[in-house]
Amino acid sequence: MEFNIFLSFYQLFYEEDNKMNKLKFLPFFICLALLSGIALLYFRWPFYEYAVAAAFLSVPFISLLPRNWLPSFLFLVLLAAIATAFQQPAASLTSIGTYCLLSVFQFSLWVVSDQVKLLGEETKRLKEQRQILLRKEGQLRALDLQEFVEQALWMLKTSKREERTWLMEVTPFVNCPVQTSELERAALQSIVRERDLVTSQKGAVYVLVKETEGDSIQPLLKRIEQKMNAKSEAATYEVKKTAITTVGEMGSLLS
Structure with missing residues (x-):
């Protein structure tokens, strides 16, 4: 019985610790999103105007983007960047740099949004769970x-x-x-x-x-x-x- 309790505690601690360890990286991804956005404006590589516009327009969209759609979304951005780069073959390398900065911005923004949503959901779940646990058949326990x-x-x-x-x-x-x-x-x-x-x-x-x-x-x-x-x-x-x-x-x- 005590071994089962200890095992359950260890599994629970491992899962919750993993969740909270992810939250420790939130400041890093927030800074990464800000720095990549500033870099787009600073370097002004080819097509940076399109990249900045895409970055701003994607903010509300990315905040609602499900986890399993992110690779497809970034791949579509890559295809759009390649198609645009063909318009100026001489500037293809700097065009790739513009795409990389845009991708870093969008990925960092998505990570921040996803972790904040998970934190909110977990907090709400535990508050509701506490109220359920504190009362059993109407009695305080x-x-x-x-x-x-x-x-x-x-x-x-x-x-x-x-x-x-x-x-x-x-x-x-x-x-x-x-x-x-x-x-x-x-x-x-x-x-x-x-x-x-x-x-x-x-x-x-x-x-x-x-x-x-x-x-x-x-x-x-x-x-x-x-x-x-x-x-x-x-x-x-x-x-x-x-x-x-x-x-x-x-x-x-x-x-």
Whole structure:
């Protein structure tokens, strides 16, 4: 069972990490598109006027172009460039240079558009998934380990530089399923549901909290304490909190 959980986590981490690694190249492709456009205007090789016009006209079209149509589109641009180059055989080499710059611009623009669309779709999917996961048959519930890890991966990858993410491990003094369940319920009722995550594993409750304004930990702990006091469960648990930047640092949860 634990091996299957670990395998699922590894596959999930690998897939999500690949998605986010692609996003790291977005600034590069944005700069590449800008530089190729500037180069077209600077060098002014033969037919650059047509290339600049084609570049501007293709911007809205490329943003809607499906992935499997891109090779065909670039091939059509190549055919058009070759046909135009035949009009001035003496300038064929510089005409090829104009085509290359135009192709670099269009390909870079398409990559940027495609990755931004994927980021938007993934963000929307995870927000919808979180709402579904948080409620099962109308009842508030904690996430299972795989759900927790998937949401945590995305939370950590999309955190702003000034934000900190905390993993709270809340453990009852007495290893009792009833007390763990009470702690889990108190945590679920205390978190910010659009942002924080809750799961339980091996008798402990884990809460992942993104710090957005000031210290988000203390108000959350206060709310949990109030919920537990209402159930006469005061001072029956301990809290460990760790600032994390990667899922791999959630050692106590994943071990």
